[in-house]
Amino acid sequence: MLDDSSPDLASGLRHTLTRLYLTLRRNAPLGDISAAQGSALALLHDHGPMRMGEFADRESIRMPTATALIDGLCREGLVSREPDPTDRRAVLISITPQGVDAVDDIRSRRDDAVTRALADLSEAHRSAIAEALPALRDMQSRLENYDRK
C-alpha cells in the first residue's frame, strides 16, 4: 500500500516529472530555434506584448541579455519591436504571426507525441492520468506561488 504523504511519493514524482519533460523535449526538439528563443517566444505568445524590462524579469535574465535575444528574434522575423507611445525610453516587444506559428508548431508536435503515448497506455493507466490532471495543475500552481514566498 502506497503512503501518499511519504517522501518516496515526492521523490518518485520529481524523478518521473523530470524525465517526462526531458524525454518530451528530446522527442520533439525545437529545431531551428534555440532553447532561449523558444522560451522567449512561448512567453510572448501566451502573455502578449511587453516591455523589454518586464520580459527580462519574466525570463529571469538581465537586460543586456534580453536585448541581444530579442534582436536575434527580430532578425529572424519572429518578434517585432515598437517604441512605447507612453514612454519614449521604453520599447514594446511582440511576437509576430510567424513567431506564433513557430510556437504552435512545436507545441502541436509535442502534443502529438503525448497523444501517441497516451493511446498506447492501458485504459486504466490513461484514466488514472486523466483523473490526476486537475491535481497536477493544483500542485503546479502551489509550487509557482512558493516562488514569490
Next chain:
Amino acid sequence: MLDDSSPDLASGLRHTLTRLYLTLRRNAPLGDISAAQGSALALLHDHGPMRMGEFADRESIRMPTATALIDGLCREGLVSREPDPTDRRAVLISITPQGVDAVDDIRSRRDDAVTRALADLSEAHRSAIAEALPALRDMQSRLENYDRK
C-alpha cells in the same frame, strides 16, 4: 465527462508537465553549477563511469563540447578523468564524491519542494497523483522508446 483519449487530455497534460518541470527548476535552482553541468553530473551519477564518446552521445552533444564541459567539471573537482586501460586512445570519466554530493543536494531540495506542495494538497488530489504515478512512469518509458524509433 472527460474524454480520456481526446487531444485535450494530451495538450493539457503536455502543458502541465512542462510548467511543473520549469517551476520546479525555478523553485530549486542549481546555484553554482550550470544546466549543462547539472545534466552531466546527473548522468554520471546514475550511469557510472563512461568514455568521453558515450558521454557525448548520451548528452546529445558533440565531442569537442563534451571535452570542454568535462574539463570544467574536473577543474571544479566534481568529475575525474582516467585513461582507459583497455584502449589508450580513450578516457574514462567518473563523478567524484563531491560531484555525488552536488547531485544529491539539488535532488533533495527539489524533493523538498514537491513534498511541501503534496502536503498542501487535498487528500483526494494527493491520492489521485499517487495512483497516477505508475501510469506516468509507463508513459515516460513509452515516450523514451519512440526516441529510438
Next chain:
DNA sequence: TATTGTTATACTCTATAACTATA
C-alpha cells in the same frame, strides 16, 4: 584506414560595467 579524443575557431546565451536618452 578507422576510431577516440583534442585543438582552433566561431556563434549564441549569459553576465557586469559603463553609457545614452528620457522621465
Next chain:
DNA sequence: TATAGTTATAGAGTATAACAATA
C-alpha cells in the same frame, strides 16, 4: 536624480573542421 535600454566586453556552451594518437 532615477529609470529604460544599449553598447562594450568577457565567460560558458554549443558547433564544424582540422589535427594527433592509437587500434
